[in-house]
Each structure stands twice: as structure tokens, then as C-alpha cells.
Amino acid sequence: MNIMKSMKIRILISIVLSGSYLLSFGQNIDKIINVAEVTRIESELASDDMKGRKTFTPSIDKAGDFIAAEFKKSNLNYWDGLESYKQSFSMKKATQIAAEGKINDKEISSENIIAIATEKELIIDNNAGFEVVVLDSPANFINEAFKMVRANKKMLVLVNSRFQKDFNRLKRLNRESFETRSPVVFVLSDEVPNTFQFKIENEIEEKALSNIIGILPGKSLKNEYVVFSAHYDHLGIGKADAKGDSIYNGANDDASGTAAVIILANYFKKLNNNNRTLVFVTFTAEEIGGFGSQYFSKQIDPDKTVAMFNIEMIGTESNWGENSAYITGFERSDFGNILQKNLQGSKFKFEPDPYIKQNLFYRSDNATLAALGVPAHTISTSKMDTEPNYHKQSDEIATLDMKNMAEIIKAIALSSQTIISGKDTPQRIDKQ
Numbered sequence: 001m002n003i004m005k006s007m008k009i010r011i012l013i014s015i016v017l018s019g020s021y022l023l024s025f026g027q028n029i030d031k032i033i034n035v036a037e038v039t040r041i042e043s044e045l046a047s048d049d050m051k052g053r054k055t056f057t058p059s060i061d062k063a064g065d066f067i068a069a070e071f072k073k074s075n076l077n078y079w080d081g082l083e084s085y086k087q088s089f090s091m092k093k094a095t096q097i098a099a100e101g102k103i104n105d106k107e108i109s110s111e112n113i114i115a116i117a118t119e120k121e122l123i124i125d126n127n128a129g130f131e132v133v134v135l136d137s138p139a140n141f142i143n144e145a146f147k148m149v150r151a152n153k154k155m156l157v158l159v160n161s162r163f164q165k166d167f168n169r170l171k172r173l174n175r176e177s178f179e180t181r182s183p184v185v186f187v188l189s190d191e192v193p194n195t196f197q198f199k200i201e202n203e204i205e206e207k208a209l210s211n212i213i214g215i216l217p218g219k220s221l222k223n224e225y226v227v228f229s230a231h232y233d234h235l236g237i238g239k240a241d242a243k244g245d246s247i248y249n250g251a252n253d254d255a256s257g258t259a260a261v262i263i264l265a266n267y268f269k270k271l272n273n274n275n276r277t278l279v280f281v282t283f284t285a286e287e288i289g290g291f292g293s294q295y296f297s298k299q300i301d302p303d304k305t306v307a308m309f310n311i312e313m314i315g316t317e318s319n320w321g322e323n324s325a326y327i328t329g330f331e332r333s334d335f336g337n338i339l340q341k342n343l344q345g346s347k348f349k350f351e352p353d354p355y356i357k358q359n360l361f362y363r364s365d366n367a368t369l370a371a372l373g374v375p376a377h378t379i380s381t382s383k384m385d386t387e388p389n390y391h392k393q394s395d396e397i398a399t400l401d402m403k404n405m406a407e408i409i410k411a412i413a414l415s416s417q418t419i420i421s422g423k424d425t426p427q428r429i430d431k432q
Helices: 002-032 035-045 058-073 138-150 161-169 251-271 291-299 335-342 367-371 402-415 417-421
Strands: 086-103 106-108 113-116 121-125 131-135 155-159 184-188 196-216 221-231 276-283 305-311 324-327 349-352 376-380
Touching: 002 251, 002 402, 035 058, 035 251, 035 402, 058 196, 058 251, 058 276, 086 113, 086 291, 113 196, 131 138, 138 155, 138 161, 138 184, 155 161, 161 184, 184 196, 196 251, 196 291, 221 251, 221 291, 251 276, 251 305, 251 402, 276 291, 276 417, 291 367, 305 367, 324 335, 335 349, 335 402, 335 417, 367 376, 402 417
Parallel strands: 131 155, 155 184, 221 276, 221 305, 305 376, 324 349
Antiparallel strands: 086 106, 086 196, 113 184, 121 196, 196 276, 324 376
């Protein structure tokens, strides 16, 4: 009886202490991750003063300086080999200034030629080693075009004239910047090419860009990385809408994710119990092709990268309402199951991506590391079929639910604990 009584007392004490710890833990997290902090960071990143954070403008540099200052306040380390929080790299900005061509000796209008290339002059014909392919998937037209650009193969891509509207959307790619890679030439034509000749002239300008990275070194597993990421660029300034607003503030896309990364960095630094090394990175140039994350993926060892929490558009309620978010590529690893397990008993739920047809898994900054086998997933709440402010001037702070956003960031912090500690290691994704 004495032994049984003693055991009951010890169990009761354990329960009380555990409850006290959880209560204290909850109180601590609320002090760091809360509506006021979310609002403070969002108000800065999505302000009119940031002018939409467009790549290759002073506003993206201003946003990068703000993020770096936040990482400094959290006393994060620099990425290996860097002397600041900026991971800088250069890209070539190509502007097509002239184009001419023939297919089967039939003239092709310059308006129907879009070259994604960084050569000043590009001349191609049947002997230039270009693979001829057809792009005829209107439902995922831009996604398929991006895949071809990223494939790093010389391609002549034929687009049937019935997809002219989709083809015109590609002209936005042509006006933006691309790193040195194999050229891809899109041509609007119904011809089956037996012979072809094209000459494209570009104006080339080389400019510097920067990802912003902060590191929290691990303890017992410091050579294993867990990445928390978001992109901080957006669309900049465009044509004014009916209200006279010309600034694409990008409050949800993706100042919300960037705010989450900043707040999580501060939280985990204060917690200071991570066995694995935590990498907090905000990417540039996502909106023009994901070039910031592509560069980053070449600087980190994918075999040592255990997981990637990419955070994209978490400022609005998900399809399931408050206290929920979805994970892209849920079925590709047990990453989501681990997060769900760690939130058992809480009011928050992570769900599989409901927008499978939109191929979101390969449309965000997780894509490059995922293709290398890393369990790299994007966490989002954006209703991609009905999101009213997506890529519009109306994507402003007033449209966001700051309270729900704070709860999402807390859920990411709590659900990642066993991965950060080394207790759980998500299974690898099949390499592409």
C-alpha cells in the first residue's frame, strides 16, 4: 500500500509539474508571438513606403534592410562565410529589343516571339541543338512554362494560336530577370516546324540581389538543418485601380510569411533549445521565377537539410476557417503527419492541400529543395480558387486577420518542436 501510495503521489506531482510547465510555455509563447508583434512587422513590410517591394528596385533593398535589422535584434548568427545577413548574388536582366524568325520559311511576327535568354544576341536554327516542344496545357499554362524555363535545356516551345491570351501572359516573363541558363524561345504558331530560323536581340543589365539569412546554431545535431522561409519581394507599383491605388502592397503575399519567419526566429532564439541548426531565410525574386530560393538551394547541402517550413500567404482564413492551414505536397512525406501529431489536443489543425490541380507544391520557394529530396513543404491558408486580393492593389493590411495569423505562427512553432529537437526526422521526398 505504501509503495502504491508513493507512486500515486509521484504521478500526481508529475502531472502538476507538467501542467505548470505547459502553462508557462503557453504564456511565454504568447509574449513573443502575438497580434501586436504581427501587426508591427506587417505594418512595416506592407506599408506604402515599401512601394510594393519589387525586385531590382530600392524598395526591395529597404525591405531587406528591415528584415536584417530584425534578425540582428534577435542576435542570430550569419550564414557560413557571410559577413552580414545578406546572401548576395547577381542576375542578368534581359530586355528583348528585337526579334525575327521563320518557320518553314514563313515569317513570324516579332510580337509572337518571346525569348527567355541572357545572351545579347541569340541565333537559332535546326542545327543549334534546340529541342522542339509543344505547350498546350491552358489550365496550367504558366506553371508548365516555368517548368520549361527551369529545366535548363535549349528549347523552342510552340504555342498554338488558340492560346494567344495565355501566350501574352508570358510576356511578363520576358520583361523580368533570369539568371544565366539555357535559352527557351516561346513562339505563337500553328506550324509544324520542319525548318526554323530565329534571331533575337536583348539588352542585358546585370544587377545584385540578396536573400536575407539568419542562423541559430544547433546543439547536439548542429550539422542538420531545419529551414524556415518565405519570400519578401512582391509586384511593386503598377497601373492605378479604380480607387487610384497603384501600389501592390503584398500584405498577404508574402509579407505575412516574412513576418512569420522574423517572429519564429525571435521565438526560437529565446527558447534556445534547438538541437538542430535553424536557418531563417527570406527570399528575393520569387515573383519573377523563384530565383532567390534557387540560389539558396545551391549553397546549402540538401542531404543535411532535414525539413523546410516555407510559409506563403497566411494572412486570411483557410478553407476550413480559423485555426487551420494546409500543407502542400502533404502526401509526399510524413512531414504533415508529424505536425498534426504535435498539435493533438490543440484547437489548431493542419490539413492537406485542397488545390491539387493548381500544383502549388512546385509553385513556391520550397520547390527547388523538394526536387532535391528535401521534405520541403509550403504552409498556407490562401484560398487559391477564390482569394479576392491575390496579386491586386487591394492586398493590404486591412484585409488580414492578425489574430488568426498569430495563431498560425504559434502552431508552426509548436508543431515543429520534435523536428527541431531531433526526435522526428521527416521522410525524404522522391527526387525530381
